[in-house]
Amino acid sequence: MSEPETEALRSTFLSYMAEGERLYLCGEFSKAALSFSNALRLQNSDKNCLVARSKCFLKMGELEKSLKDAEASLEGDPTFCKGILQKAETLYTMGDFEFALVFYHRGYKLRPDREFKVGIQKAQEAINNSVGSPSSIKLENKGDLSFLSKQAENMKALQKPQPVRHLLYHPETESKRKGSLKSKKTVRQLLGELYVDKEYLQKLLLDEGSGHFVCNRERGKGNLGWMCNA
Known part of the structure; x- marks a missing residue:
């Protein structure tokens, strides 16, 4: 060019x-x-x-x-x-x-x-x-987080010292216990997986509050029962 x-x-x-x-x-x-x-x-x-x-x-x-x-x-x-x-x-x-x-x-x-x-x-x-930024992030206790908060409070309450419990067991209550067993299956079906958690919490409550139970046989004037003292 x-x-x-x-x-x-x-x-x-x-x-x-x-x-x-x-x-x-x-x-x-x-x-x-x-x-x-x-x-x-x-x-x-x-x-x-x-x-x-x-x-x-x-x-x-x-x-x-x-x-x-x-x-x-x-x-x-x-x-x-x-x-x-x-x-x-x-x-x-x-x-x-x-x-x-x-x-x-x-x-x-x-x-x-x-x-x-x-x-x-x-x-x-x-x-x-x-x-x-990290400083602008605020965690709020709502929704599912409230369940965790309540669960923490329940566990804290279970750790408090519990008063001595006196549980009286009579033979006549046996029929009532058998009746409650019939509804146990229904409760299990309704609660599903939560039923296991329910039993665990009940057991934990007894263990934390009462420790090991010692049962002594006593006779009353007209009744025969079991007195369990912590």
């Missing part, structure tokens, strides 16, 4: 770039992107043009295209600050705050200016808002 032709292409490229920048400032992002695309047909690896078109795509909501152009601008030069900033901005808009923060920091190390500093602050704030 002769020098005049190269100069003509260069002039045309700059014309497309200037037109794209003008349209971008006017808010004509779609037309601006078209102008930058025409410029890239002449110089497909121009970093500044790729970043400019990436900005247009970002404004248009075409985030994948914006990210692709931003990454393409870094292929030849990973330290290209405009490309790093544009990639960070696109990632932030996409909601990838952690990756955006990485590129904001990377750009700030290369060029510690206000744009990267503001980017770091807003990305960090977005991360904190999305995951929450």
